[in-house]
Amino acid sequence: MSEKVTYGQAWKGGDKPFAASYGKLMMWFFLITDALTFSAFLGSYGFYRFKYPDIWPVPEEVFTHFPFLHGDHPLLFVALMTFILIMSSVTMVLAVNYGHKMQKKKVILWLSLTIVGGFMFLGSQAWEWGHFIHGDKGAIDTKTESIVHIAERDKMSSVYNLMEVDGHDGSHHHFTINNVINKLETKPNFNIRTANKSYLSNSESIKFLQEEGTEVVLGANLKHNEYGVQNFGQCFFFITGFHGFHVFSGVIILIVILINVIKGTYERRGHYEMVEKVGLYWHFVDLVWVFVFTFFYLV
Numbered sequence: 001m002s003e004k005v006t007y008g009q010a011w012k013g014g015d016k017p018f019a020a021s022y023g024k025l026m027m028w029f030f031l032i033t034d035a036l037t038f039s040a041f042l043g044s045y046g047f048y049r050f051k052y053p054d055i056w057p058v059p060e061e062v063f064t065h066f067p068f069l070h071g072d073h074p075l076l077f078v079a080l081m082t083f084i085l086i087m088s089s090v091t092m093v094l095a096v097n098y099g100h101k102m103q104k105k106k107v108i109l110w111l112s113l114t115i116v117g118g119f120m121f122l123g124s125q126a127w128e129w130g131h132f133i134h135g136d137k138g139a140i141d142t143k144t145e146s147i148v149h150i151a152e153r154d155k156m157s158s159v160y161n162l163m164e165v166d167g168h169d170g171s172h173h174h175f176t177i178n179n180v181i182n183k184l185e186t187k188p189n190f191n192i193r194t195a196n197k198s199y200l201s202n203s204e205s206i207k208f209l210q211e212e213g214t215e216v217v218l219g220a221n222l223k224h225n226e227y228g229v230q231n232f233g234q235c236f237f238f239i240t241g242f243h244g245f246h247v248f249s250g251v252i253i254l255i256v257i258l259i260n261v262i263k264g265t266y267e268r269r270g271h272y273e274m275v276e277k278v279g280l281y282w283h284f285v286d287l288v289w290v291f292v293f294t295f296f297y298l299v
Helices: 023-053 076-100 105-134 160-165 176-186 202-212 230-263 265-269 273-298
Strands: 139-142 147-152 190-193 213-217
Touching: 023 230, 023 273, 076 105, 076 273, 105 139, 105 273, 147 160, 160 176, 176 190, 176 202, 176 213, 190 202, 202 213, 230 265, 230 273, 265 273
Parallel strands: none
Antiparallel strands: 139 147, 139 213, 147 190
16 A cells, blocks of 8 residues: 655645745745846847847947056956956855854855945946946947948047047047048048948048948947947947846845844844845846846857
8 A cells, every 4th residue: 555645734824835935935036037037138139239240349349448557458347347246246155154154243244245346346337337428439320320430550540539639538529520531631541440340441431421421429328329330339228227226226235134134133033034035136136247248248
């Protein structure tokens, strides 16, 4: 005879599937739905990326600057941001670990470091946004809605170099197509690079701008984008902005949790499950950034 198996009274409440609390299960449900939202954003980005393969901006040519350093440092600052966020995940793990051990002082220490890491990431992202919006090279929009860039001896340059002005002095510049054409006529060593990364001669550049040029674009926003197709700027603002909002929300929640830890709220409850739940959220935010970094900056 087979042994009788008792499964319990599942409909009378009190059961904990996988020994997880209600709050932890709800956090997992939230993270799953949030993952679907980020998947939609990254899926849209992938659609645009492969719809315009020849004219899509190259991230190594866009994200090249590092604070207080001169010259091009492709993706170095973004790599630093990624490192900061990953290290904040490590400190979050330690906070959860010492929460399980009921060591209040160490939970305070590692939670505080996690908050510092979150603020450092947000500050870095604010600097990156500011640089992206301000721009550094300028470009020229055309009737075909493609962006062309100024080059010097078949090497990427900038509108500012052509016009002999400082593009980083904080002042607002405004150039017309005629201004650019006039400068090209007096500077034969300058030309333009087309959207598909090919270079025209100086005379070809002048003729091209006379026939196709519409306006000079400086910086980037949701409507204009000196780096390339308009969708690139829109994807940048929406994807990194949506993730940045999650980091900001996480930092606020961490601050609230830290205050409760300091007040001894979880000591009186006898557990630090709230620290573990916010830790799940923080790890999710870090994991999403790894995907954003891979798909947006590396691919």
